[in-house]
Amino acid sequence: MNELIVKIGQCVERGKINKVSPYPNDMKGMDGADELTRQALEAVVGPDVILQACNDAMQRIGERFSRNEVFVPELLMAAKAMQAVMVHLEPFFKTGTIKAKGKFVLGTVAGDLHDIGKNLVRMVIEGNGWEVVDLGVDVKPAKFLEAIKNTPGCVVGLSALLTTTMVNMSKTVQEIKTQFPATKIIVGGAPLTMETAMKMGADGYSHDPQGAVAFLDKISAA
Amino acid sequence: MSSLLTALKNKKILVSDGAWGTFLHQRGLQPGECPELWNCNHRDDVFAIAKSYIDAGADIILTNSFGGSPIKLEHYGLQDRTAELNETAASISREAAGADHLVLGSIGPTGVMLMMGEISEDTLYNGFYIQAAALQKGGVDAICVETMSALDEACLAIRAARASTGLEVVCTFTFEKTMSGEFRTMMGVSPAEMVQAVKEAGASVIGTNCGNGFDQMIDIVREIRSIDPITPILVHANAGKPVFQDGATVFPETPDMMAAKAQELINSGANIIGGCCGTTPAHIQKLVHAMRVH
Numbered sequence: 172m173n174e175l176i177v178k179i180g181q182c183v184e185r186g187k188i189n190k191v192s193p194y195p196n197d198m199k200g201m202d203g204a205d206e207l208t209r210q211a212l213e214a215v216v217g218p219d220v221i222l223q224a225c226n227d228a229m230q231r232i233g234e235r236f237s238r239n240e241v242f243v244p245e246l247l248m249a250a251k252a253m254q255a256v257m258v259h260l261e262p263f264f265k266t267g268t269i270k271a272k273g274k275f276v277l278g279t280v281a282g283d284l285h286d287i288g289k290n291l292v293r294m295v296i297e298g299n300g301w302e303v304v305d306l307g308v309d310v311k312p313a314k315f316l317e318a319i320k321n322t323p324g325c326v327v328g329l330s331a332l333l334t335t336t337m338v339n340m341s342k343t344v345q346e347i348k349t350q351f352p353a354t355k356i357i358v359g360g361a362p363l364t365m366e367t368a369m370k371m372g373a374d375g376y377s378h379d380p381q382g383a384v385a386f387l388d389k390i391s392a393a
Numbered sequence: 394m395s396s397l398l399t400a401l402k403n404k405k406i407l408v409s410d411g412a413w414g415t416f417l418h419q420r421g422l423q424p425g426e427c428p429e430l431w432n433c434n435h436r437d438d439v440f441a442i443a444k445s446y447i448d449a450g451a452d453i454i455l456t457n458s459f460g461g462s463p464i465k466l467e468h469y470g471l472q473d474r475t476a477e478l479n480e481t482a483a484s485i486s487r488e489a490a491g492a493d494h495l496v497l498g499s500i501g502p503t504g505v506m507l508m509m510g511e512i513s514e515d516t517l518y519n520g521f522y523i524q525a526a527a528l529q530k531g532g533v534d535a536i537c538v539e540t541m542s543a544l545d546e547a548c549l550a551i552r553a554a555r556a557s558t559g560l561e562v563v564c565t566f567t568f569e570k571t572m573s574g575e576f577r578t579m580m581g582v583s584p585a586e587m588v589q590a591v592k593e594a595g596a597s598v599i600g601t602n603c604g605n606g607f608d609q610m611i612d613i614v615r616e617i618r619s620i621d622p623i624t625p626i627l628v629h630a631n632a633g634k635p636v637f638q639d640g641a642t643v644f645p646e647t648p649d650m651m652a653a654k655a656q657e658l659i660n661s662g663a664n665i666i667g668g669c670c671g672t673t674p675a676h677i678q679k680l681v682h683a684m685r686v687h
Contacts, residue, residue, distance in 0.1 A: 238572055239571035239572045239573065239575075239577070241581070242577060242578075242579060242580055242581030243542075243579050243580050243581070244506075244508055244580055244581060245581070247506070247508075247509055251509075281424065281425060282423065282424020282425035282426075283424065283425070284425070284468050284504075285504065286504070287504060287506075309425050333414075333424065334415060334635045334642045334644075334670060334671070335414070335415065335418045335424050335642065336424045337635070337637055337642050338424075338640060338641065338642065339424055341637065341640065362634070362635050362642070363637075364634070364636070366636070367636060367637040370637055371637065
C-alpha cells in the first residue's frame with residue numbers, strides 16, 4: 172500500500188500520466204498516475220492519503236521549477252499526471268470526504284490574450300489542493316468582481332504578459348480593492364516585479380507558480 | 394528582392410529596427426485589439442512606424458505580422474484574413490523601405506504547445522506556410538521567425554517558411570538567465586540546442602530577441618558565438634525590464650545607454666543589431682550613429 176502511494180507521487184512528479192503515455196522516456200510501458208490511483212482506491216487507500224502524496228509531489232516539482240532545474244514542459248506534464256489522479260478523486264470531493272484548501276479566482280487581465288503563464292499557475296495551485304475558478308484571458312474587471320461575489324472567501328490571481336496590459340492590471344486591482352477591500356490579490360507575469368506589484372496595491376507577487384502556492388498557504392494559515 | 398547574407402558580406406554590421414508592439418500602443422492600439430488588423434484599418438500609422446525606423450537609419454525593418462499566424466488571428470476571429478493581413482504588413486514595410494533597405498517578414502510563436510497535444514504538427518506547419526507565402530507576396534526579402542522558446546515550433550516555422558518561399562530565414566529565441574547562471578528558454582532550451590536545431594531546419598541567420606536588456610544579450614551572443622563561429626547573429630534587445638511608473642509602463646534603457654553597449658555586443662559576435670520591446674527610433678538612431686563612429 173505504501174509503495175503504491177510513493178509510486179503515485181513519483182508519477183505526478185515525473186509527469187507519467189498513464190501506461191500508454193510515452194513520457195517520460197524511462198517510464199515507458201509502466202503504470203502511470205491513472206492506473207496506480209485506481210489500484211490504490213481498490214486497495215482501500217484513503218483518498219486523502221492519495222491527495223496528500225500528490226500535493227507533496229506537485230510541491231516538489233514546483234520547487235524544482237522555481238530553482239530552474241526543470242522547465243515549462245516538465246511542469247505541464249506533472250500537472251497532466253495530477254489531473255489523471257484528480258479524475259479518480261473527484262467523487263470524494265463531491266461527497267465532502269476530501270476538501271479543497273480554499274478557492275482561488277484566476278484570470279489574465281483585460282486586453283491580454285496570453286494564457287501559458289496563467290495555466291501553469293492554475294495547474295500548480297490545483298495540484299497543491301486548491302479549487303481554482305479560471306476566468307480565462309482578456310478578463311474585464313467586472314467579470315472578476317462578479318466571480319469574487321460568487322466565490323466568498325476566495326483569493327484572486329491576476330496575470331499579464333504584455334507590458335501594455337500592466338495598466339489594466341493596476342486598474343483591476345484598484346476596482347477589486349474598492350469593492351472587496353478584504354480580498355487578497357496576488358499578481359504575476361513576465362513584465363512584473365515585486366515593486367510594480369506593490370505600487371499597484373496588490374497583496375502579493377510571485378515570478379513563478381510555487382511562489383503563488385506559498386502566498387496562498389500563508390493566507391490559509393493566517 | 395535582396396539577400397540578407399549578401400548585404401552582410403558588403404556591410405559586415407547591419408542595424409535593424411526597434412519595437413513595433415509598444416509603438417502601436419502609443420499610436421492608439423488598445424490592449425485586446427488585433428495589432429495585425431491595423432495593417433488594413435490604420436495603414437498610415439503602421440507605415441509611419443516602418444518609415445520612422447528607415448528615417449532613423451536602419452538597414453533592415455521588420456513587418457507588423459508578429460501575431461499573423463492563423464492560430465493567433467483566430468483569437469480575434471480573423472483567421473480567414475491571414476493572407477491579406479500578412480501581405481499588407483509586408484507591402485507597408487516594403488513601401489517604407491524602398492529598394493535600398495531590407496524587409497524581414499516577422500513570424501512569432503502561436504502560444505500553442507505541440508508537446509501538450511493542443512495542436513497537430515500539420516496545422517501548425519500549414520499556418521506558418523500560408524503566413525510566409527503572404528509575406529513574400531507582399532514583398533519581404535527574408536523571413537524572421539522570432540521570440541521562439543520551443544524547438545519543435547521554431548523548426549516547423551523555419552521549414553514551412555523555407556518550403557513556402559525559398560527565402561533566407563532568420564530565427565531568434567528568447568532566453569532567460571537561470572539561477573545557476575545558464576541561459577535557457579522557458580521551455581528549457583539552451584543556446585547550443587537552439588543553434589543546432591534551427592540550422593538543421595534551414596535558418597541561415599540565428600539570434601536572440603526580447604530578454605532583459607542589453608547586458609544579458611552580450612552574454613547570450615558570446616555563448617552562441619562560442620558554439621558557432623560562422624553563422625551571422627541577429628540581436629533584437631528590449632530596453633530593459635519595464636517598470637510601472639505613475640500609471641504607465643516605462644522602459645529603463647535609454648538610447649544612449651544602448652548605443653554605449655553596441656560595440657561590446659558586436660565584439661561578442663553580433664552581426665545585426667536592433668531593438669525589441671520599448672526601443673524607439675531614437676534608440677535605433679543612436680545605434681546607427683555608434684556604428685558609424687566605430
